[in-house]
Amino acid sequence: MDFQQRPLSPAEARIVGTLMEKARTVPDSYPLTLNSLVTGCNQKSSRDPVLQLPEALVLEAIDSLREIHLLVESSGGRATRYEHNFLRVVGxxxxxxxxxxxxxxxxxxxxxxxxxxxxxxxxxxxxxxxxxxxxxxxxxxxxxxxxxxxxxxxxxxxxxxxxxxxxxxxxxxxxxxxxxxxxxxxxxxxxxxxxxxxxxxALEEQTAELQEQLRHLHEQLGLSLPGQG
CATH class of the missing domain: 1.10.10.10 (Winged helix-like DNA-binding domain superfamily/Winged helix DNA-binding domain)
Structure with missing residues (x-):
């Protein structure tokens, strides 16, 4: 299916926007793992509206974005990672x-x-x-x-x-x-x-970057974030 044949869902738009943002603001953590992507989509700063997308919905949207080539999946390390392909597809x-x-x-x-x-x-x-x-x-x-x-x-x-x-x-x-x-x-x-x-x-971006760096550190150490078991 081609990108131009259908509009994006709000979840798909949030995923693409989040990937575009993180590629520029936290390049050391990009491409994003699923956990980082869900967190970025649902963060309370720099988002309007603030969403609470469950992981299952994010995975469903990832599959549909991959079909229209707006998202690329890569394997490496211990987790699958995701990056956008916006410029090439949208032109x-x-x-x-x-x-x-x-x-x-x-x-x-x-x-x-x-x-x-x-x-x-x-x-x-x-x-x-x-x-x-x-x-x-x-x-x-x-x-x-x-x-x-x-x-x-x-x-x-x-x-x-x-x-x-x-x-x-x-x-x-x-x-x-x-x-x-x-x-x-x-x-x-x-x-x-x-x-x-x-x-x-600046404060919102610094907060989001610190949260992402903390998540990245926990992933590297194989630890769970507080509140996640």
């Missing part, structure tokens, strides 16, 4: 793949939010360059599979429009509207928001 440049991966992990975002959130994946020159790649993905021709993102209607009280990916099919605008908060009158400047966002992103 987009690295910058576009980075944006799609972040949209799969964190849901609809503005171009400014995407630039901040992808800083450790790829450093875009400015917001205008992010917008340019998003526009290119939205205007993608039908012979290449059609649009991969859509610019959402402006939310009440919001200054910027958000972008959403189409890898899971058309966007449910009512669900997106319910999930968007209206900015409050805190008095914070745009520079304040950017600085706080960068600090929060």
């Amino acid at each position: 987009v440049p690295e910058q576009s793949a980075v944006l799609l991966g972040m949209l799969m992990l964190r849901g609809p975002q503005t171009a400014g939010e995407l630039r901040l959130n992808t800083e450790r994946w790829y450093k875009f020159l400015d917001i205008a360059s992010v917008d340019a790649f998003l526009e290119e993905l939205q205007d993608r021709s039908a012979d290449k599979g059609g649009a991969l993102v859509v610019k959402l209607p402006r939310a009440p009280g919001a200054r910027e429009q958000r972008w959403a990916h189409l890898l899971c099919g058309p966007v449910d605008l009512s669900a997106v509207a319910q999930g968007l908060g209206t900015p409050g009158g805190s008095g914070a400047t745009e520079d304040d928001v950017i600085a706080l966002t960068r600090r929060l992103n």
Whole structure:
């Protein structure tokens, strides 16, 4: 089955996005073991929505992703490992793949939010360059599979429009509207928001990396993580 013939399920999108993220943020642990992949999919930081995917569902999604060549399985050491094949299968440049991966992990975002959130994946020159790649993905021709993102209607009280990916099919605008908060009158400047966002992103990524390193260490030593017997 070809990737373009069907939309991804939410579980499949989360798996692909997680593999894309970990390939860049924890390369020493990549490709991922099943345990690391499940943990990455279900982590509470840098995810929107936060999911709780059971291992059986992850394995089922792995099989379906392998059928459409978005995931590659490798054997080595004591555990099977998994890596994504997104760029080759989808046929987009690295910058576009980075944006799609972040949209799969964190849901609809503005171009400014995407630039901040992808800083450790790829450093875009400015917001205008992010917008340019998003526009290119939205205007993608039908012979290449059609649009991969859509610019959402402006939310009440919001200054910027958000972008959403189409890898899971058309966007449910009512669900997106319910999930968007209206900015409050805190008095914070745009520079304040950017600085706080960068600090929060850094803390979330450091926490996720430490958790992954701890899991990797336990796997190397043949130990179980606390709470797992």
